[in-house]
Amino acid sequence: MKRRKMDLAEAPRNFAKGVDDRFQAATPLRGLLNKVFPDHWSFLLGEIALFSFIVLLLSGVFLTLFFDPSMKEVAYDGEYLALKGTMMSAAYESSLHISFEVRGGLFMRQMHHWAALLFMASIIVHMARVFFTGAFRKPREINWVIGVLLFLLGFFAGFTGYSLPDDGLSGTGLRIASAIMLTLPVIGTWLSAAIFGGEFPGELIIGRFYIAHVLLIPGILLALIAAHLGIVFKQKHTQWPGPLRTNENVVGERMFPRYAMKQGGFFMAVFGVIALMAGMFQINPIWLFGPYRAAEVSSASQPDFYVMFMDGLVRLMPNWQIYIPIGNGYSIPPMFWPAVVGLGALFTLPMAYPWLEARKLKDKRSHHLLERPRDNPERVGIGMMAMTFFLVATLSGANDVIADKFHISLNAMTWAGRIGLLILPPLAYYISVRICLGLQQHDRQVLAHGVETGIIKRLPNGQFVEIHQPLGPVDDHGHPIPLEYAGWAVPKKMNRIGALAPAIKGFFYPVEKPAEAPVSPAVAASTKREEIKSGR
């Protein structure tokens, strides 16, 4: 039998043939390679969250190799002398072990924590982008809901995560979590006893949080992230309005190679920034806090920033307790309102927002073009109201530190937060609506009269007028014919319409001959240039 010679040049072709024979991959693969993505810097905010999540998975797996999720009491016998001989839980001891006795362990721990903060921060900014540009509108409401759920899951992933080291600070956080469970009417004590396995703190909670933190929550997060991306892929990304762009098309660049390469490069850059922060900026130095002891707490006990709004709301809540005089008497503690009702409302209201807005505007169309924030002042107002509420609550979560550093009375800080929480959001609503309307008006003004040139002309009668450069054609009297607003940026400066030659490239010497200055369409239309006349 003659052995067939292996032809290396034919190998890729044969391989591709084999794949297509089995999976019919050619057509869908071509569709993937050709898929067009619109590009804008604000579309990359969600990517930061995705990339941080990948860093979280990588660094998290490393940490699990050394972490011992046990609350067994042990005497510390490690390198860190200040705690030598101290009784502590095995979880805390192994966290110290990772920090001091695992090569590069502290680096990985800090990388995990910084990536978590970046994950939550980029989710918040990404959600703000989606909200203020109306990207949540039909047909993308479900993806908005998934996004809110991702924030909620990130919140719990973060809380369970920073509780694991079982240091003084995280134990205090657990104690507050237990108190929050206790505030639930009727089932409070039952819930807390079930979660903690009896009386606080018990000996089970770290093990339970561990499995939630490394399996349950990341598993759901992964599934939801996959759904989130899958829906973006299926529905195709939104785009800003602009030349050539319609509600029925996508204007951008094909996914391969340029777009995919830019994503890959951006991932490396995000990863690099996280690594820099992990190395240079200390975070959560658990060895300074000591093991958790119910009798000890230090001042400036703050949760991570994305939980601070809740801590702030709890601090600001007045001490209004509801007593129900039936039988032995029952009570609803004041913490129930900010921590349970407040948190619930803060997550359900945003989820319902897309439908609420569509109902109010009686809008059932599908929107693939984004809306500039100024074009929907009410939405901006509501969004700014929510952001202001979040900001005041978050700052109030650190009001003791602010009071300490700026020498302000602590009680004054609390009162400022209480009043601010009620007064500032409506104020933010009013101001941002006014700003939006002003911007809208200015756009229309430029479209109607043209761009201010800065050239002042004196008329024969002594009157001074500023000359405006019309953006479009003019009528017989030289007055601009008003242009219609297209939902996109209107040039407001002469430089934007080609009054300034393009910058010359090169650091020490010009690299290339500067290109011809682009000519605005209005000027290009009339080849003969004439004296600039007043637009009025």
Place this chain on the structure above:
Amino acid sequence: MTAVHHGETGTPVDVNDPHLTRFDIVKEGLRRDDIEIVTYESHFHGQNSKAEKRVVRNIAILFLLSGLFTLAFLVFYIVWPWEFELGHTLSDYYTPILGVTLGLGLLALGFAILAWAKKLLPHELSIQQRHGDPSSDEERLITGQTMMYVADELGVQRRPLLKGAIALGAAPLGLAVAAPLVGGMIEDPHKDPEPMMYRTGFNPVKNGGNPVRLTREDGSPIRPDDVSAGGQMTVYPGIPHGATNHYADSPTLLIHLRADDAATTRAAADADPRNKGSMYGNYVAYSKICTHAGCPASLYEQQTNRLLCPCHQSQFLITDNAQPVFGPATRRLPMLPLTVDEEGFFVAASDYKDTVGPDFWERP
């Protein structure tokens, strides 16, 4: 502008035509995917221009820098003294060096790829039709009818007995799935004769019916002389594990008041039915566990006689039965009835008479 494109537009080409360039075939694929390339141009004038070479050189430098920093990361990871030592040592710089070398390595790699994509690859503007229209009414009808037919085939509507049987059969199974989770985790908080929410380590039950001593963290008992006037001390129940988290509700603040403050405090305590007679001399003991969220209310302001909880800033006035005077707490800190045993050490005359710790629904 608003024309809706359905399916392929433009004229198809024969992809087997040997005269076609590779880009022609790519464009045929784009046509089939309803994509139109509007602009597709290089950043440079002509091939191998000076500017292009410069960009290529810069990208190559970035790749090399990335390799260099990553290599430096590996070298430092291996050779730099990393084991923690007390005082200022080289090991202090281990983590920062790892971060800087790896961070710069990744950033250089990222920027190299980004520069390649943004500067070297041709700039393009493509338009793809979205095809975001819903399915046609006909398709919807067919799918809907198919689903209804599935129900018909099962015949649940026609066979009500099965409907009931499914409900009765599936519900127990659903409950059976939930049962181990709920049943395994549930703990009756009221199961003890004295439920856990209402007792602390100072309950005489914990000490064979005898009063429990107040002890320091190391378990040593305390005489009145051990606390100077105006001073305070955190005390724990003098029972096994009394100072550990097994008795997380028990930490207590023992305060030796100055004479004038003590008089005010006693007047207030004696006016209260539950706190009456709980002080011992000028000594008073309050639970350290905040009635708001359970943090230790441990910041003692000697001048104003206030206890501040650092978690949510509730403030309690020591001279007035530790009533809350500011912040979110509603209830006062419980007072521990103090006395001294025959050996002269502090003991708790009884357990706390108020419930210690954060509030809950069924607290009387």
